[in-house]
Amino acid sequence: MKTQREKKLEIALLKEKIERISNKKVVFKEGIDENEIQHVSSDWKDVEGLIDSYTKVLKKFGINTYEDPLLKGSDMVGVLLSKQNLSEKELRIYGDNLKKEMSE
Secondary structure, three states, X not given: OOOHHHXXXXXXXXXXXXXXXXXXXXXXXXXXXXXXXXXXXXXOOOHHHHHHHHHHHHHHOOOEEEEOHHHOOOOOOOEEEEOOOOOHHHHHHHHHHHHHHHHO
């Protein structure tokens, strides 16, 4: 059985390998390149790692991610996606409007 340290090292090596692979220029078929297809993964118990992977890829696609203001302080995970940069005020307004819609 592997020790915790060996498991962490193995995961780190896999992440490094995936990063190297995803940084290579790959052409899947004419007209599609690595900027249109990205890899996202994490350990099955690592929700934060999965979210971080998605966040990095979404940035490559020009999509901004924000923590869902409605879920702050809860045990749920939620992410707002936007093609525009949003200020804290805009996120608050969005959250307030969403709360109103949900309570109606």
